[in-house]
Amino acid sequence: MSAEIIDGKEFAAALRARVGEAATAFEAAAGRKAGLAVVLVGDDPASTVYVRSKGKATVAANMASFEHRLPADTDQATLVALVEQLNADDAVDGILVQLPLPKHLDEQAVVAAIDPAKDVDGLTPVSAGRLALGIDGLVPCTPLGCLLLLQDQIGDLSGMDAIVIGRSILVGKPMAALLTAANCTVTLAHSRTRDLAHHVARADIVVAAVGRAGFVKGEWLKPGATVIDVGINRVDGALVGDVEFDSAASVAGAITPVPGGVGPMTIACLLRNTLTAAHRRAGVTLDEALV
Ligand SMILES: NC(=O)C1=CN([C@@H]2O[C@H](COP(=O)(O)OP(=O)(O)OC[C@H]3O[C@@H](n4cnc5c(N)ncnc54)[C@H](OP(=O)(O)O)[C@@H]3O)[C@@H](O)[C@H]2O)C=CC1
Ligand SMILES: Nc1nc(=O)c2c([nH]1)NC[C@@H]1CN(c3ccc(C(=O)N[C@@H](CCC(=O)O)C(=O)O)cc3)C=[N+]21
Numbered sequence: 001m002s003a004e005i006i007d008g009k010e011f012a013a014a015l016r017a018r019v020g021e022a023a024t025a026f027e028a029a030a031g032r033k034a035g036l037a038v039v040l041v042g043d044d045p046a047s048t049v050y051v052r053s054k055g056k057a058t059v060a061a062n063m064a065s066f067e068h069r070l071p072a073d074t075d076q077a078t079l080v081a082l083v084e085q086l087n088a089d090d091a092v093d094g095i096l097v098q099l100p101l102p103k104h105l106d107e108q109a110v111v112a113a114i115d116p117a118k119d120v121d122g123l124t125p126v127s128a129g130r131l132a133l134g135i136d137g138l139v140p141c142t143p144l145g146c147l148l149l150l151q152d153q154i155g156d157l158s159g160m161d162a163i164v165i166g167r168s169i170l171v172g173k174p175m176a177a178l179l180t181a182a183n184c185t186v187t188l189a190h191s192r193t194r195d196l197a198h199h200v201a202r203a204d205i206v207v208a209a210v211g212r213a214g215f216v217k218g219e220w221l222k223p224g225a226t227v228i229d230v231g232i233n234r235v236d237g238a239l240v241g242d243v244e245f246d247s248a249a250s251v252a253g254a255i256t257p258v259p260g261g262v263g264p265m266t267i268a269c270l271l272r273n274t275l276t277a278a279h280r281r282a283g284v285t286l287d288e289a290l291v
């Protein structure tokens with residue numbers, strides 16, 4: 001193995017600590033804590049674990065956490081009514097509806113009901129439109145976390161060839177937009193891409209968000225490439241990424257592990273977005289140098 005291991009867990013802990021300090025300053029200035037509401041429909045075990053760890057991180061960063069758990073058979077009108085109630089609640093700065101929702105619910109309509117000012121997941125049409133147009137707004141947490149790791153690892157990304165594998169609304173598409181804004185030349189690959197290995201071989205930066213364990217092979221990589229593994233797959237009880245770690249680590253220059261890479265960054269960026277939303281909503285200036 002030759003690759004440097006990118007310690008997302010450590011980076012995320014430092015970011016959460018800075019967000020916590022800024023959240024304390026926000027409370028002093030605004031007379032209230034910044035607040036994050038998370039909505040979980042159903043009892044998918046992985047989602048339940050994620051929502052719980054996020055709630056703990058929120059409280060540890062001196063923000064208020066509001067958890068709403070609804071039964072799996074909740075109807076559309078009830079869920080949208082909850083989102084509207086959270087939109088109207090002044091103590092709530094951020095709203096996250098855990099995805100995927102049970103199949104009988106219209107995910108797009110639920111997300112579109114979120115007030116864009118509180119869209120800390122960056123998933124509403126308004127947030128996605130702002131990102132596409134280069135207008136300042138709230139950016140999806142996982143791609144934001146990946147970008148922060150890349151900039152910390154590499155510095156200026158200008159002119160680099162990047163490939164994003166996966167084009168989901170939550171990860172791949174916004175990741176490609178962020179890398180484009182950072183002046184990379186971006187390839188966005190998906191299940192219909194022909195000769196993926198050929199495209200990967202050109203890339204200085206590889207972001208894998210496919211949802212298939214060990215899908216990206218080390219032999220595809222350009223030697224020295226920086227590899228960001230977004231995948232969270234459970235195989236025989238263990239968490240593994242979308243990149244075949246051992247073969248990739250022998251070719252890459254740097255690589256994120258799973259766990260301990262992108263996952264912790266997602267939570268840290270969720271807190272950061274909540275703090276950003278709180279400042280904007282309260283008309284308090286955020287010291288950007290801090291976070
Ligand atoms: N670490 C974290 O914080 C987070 C991790 N994740 C994890 O990241 C992974 C991806 O999540 P998400 O984006 O939501 O997943 P989706 O299932 O929504 O999207 C998967 C994408 O991968 C593409 N894909 C599937 N098979 C192939 C293939 N053979 N070759 C090329 N592309 C392919 C699909 O293409 P097509 O569009 O053509 O179907 C699709 O665009 C999952 O493992 C998920 O658990 C997700 C969110 C946060
Ligand atoms: N609206 C919405 N927004 C999301 O951001 C969102 C979502 N829905 N649905 C599910 C996915 C998945 N996701 C993860 C976040 C953190 C870890 C994480 O912290 N992982 C740890 C390991 C955790 C463990 O051990 O299980 C790690 O990688 O080190 C993983 C996955 C956010 N998602």
Ligand SMILES: [Mg+2]
Binds near residue numbers: 007
């Ligand atoms: Mg380091």
